[in-house]
Amino acid sequence: KAGVTQTPRYLIxxxxxxxxxxxxxxxxxxxxxxxxxxxxxxxxxxxxxxxETQRNKGNFPGRFSGRQFSNSRxxxxxxxxxxxxxxxxxxxxxxxxxxxxxxxxxxxxxxVL
Amino acid sequence: QQQVKQSPxxxxxxKGGISIIxxxxxxxxxxxFPWYQQFPGKGPALLIAIRPDVSEKKEGRFTISFNxxxxxxxxxxxxSQPGDSATxxxxxxxxxxxxxxxxxxxxxxxxxxP
Numbered sequence: 507k508a509g510v511t512q513t514p515r516y517l518i519x520x521x522x523x524x525x526x527x528x529x530x531x532x533x534x535x536x537x538x539x540x541x542x543x544x545x546x547x548x549x550x551x552x553x554x555x556x557x558e559t560q561r562n563k564g565n566f567p568g569r570f571s572g573r574q575f576s577n578s579r580x581x582x583x584x585x586x587x588x589x590x591x592x593x594x595x596x597x598x599x600x601x602x603x604x605x606x607x608x609x610x611x612x613x614x615x616x617x618v619l
Numbered sequence: 620q621q622q623v624k625q626s627p628x629x630x631x632x633x634k635g636g637i638s639i640i641x642x643x644x645x646x647x648x649x650x651x652f653p654w655y656q657q658f659p660g661k662g663p664a665l666l667i668a669i670r671p672d673v674s675e676k677k678e679g680r681f682t683i684s685f686n687x688x689x690x691x692x693x694x695x696x697x698x699s700q701p702g703d704s705a706t707x708x709x710x711x712x713x714x715x716x717x718x719x720x721x722x723x724x725x726x727x728x729x730x731x732x733p
Contacts, residue, residue, distance in 0.1 A: 510662070537719055548708075548726055549663070549708060549723035550723075551720045554718065561718065561719075564720070596662050596663070598662075598719075598721075600719060603718070604714060605714075606651050606653070606668065606712075607653075607665060608653075608719060609665070610655075610662035610663045611662050612662045613661075
């Protein structure tokens, strides 16, 4: 079974731009979560989607948004990019809510200049 | 109350030695405690996990010890190998509340010297 895939793997943007990152979960997985990883703040939860509905949201500004499609693929969008948004954005999938094991993708490395 | 505190920040161990990483949590609603291993340029990979009804879980060279009353859990890597050199993250979540939100510790960078 293919793992979690994320595209693109690397991205360079400038301040003020917006960006969309994509995540394809493991086949059959319906729950997708997003995390931001930075050296200073570590791994921080952004949001969780299940059946196209946002179930949980982390403590991030409204510039960070996401959505999930009927095939469980998910996208996250960051508008009006700031230098501090430079990070590794990780997507994780699991079978369903209430299931424990989450599998992470390789991440998208975003650099904001 | 949502924090998970992890120590040490970095660890150097000789090949064949035991690596020990500790984590502490505050939220008693947490009911799932996984450990993830991350290599440079890769996403975190689940290593081993434990539920609070068990005090210890062993998988190969990796063991989680769990102390519910102290709200602490630790990862022991026996017979540490250079290939174990990576960053390790403890995490916690409240699966019982149907959320996948993982709260991560700050990470421990492990270097195993040959």
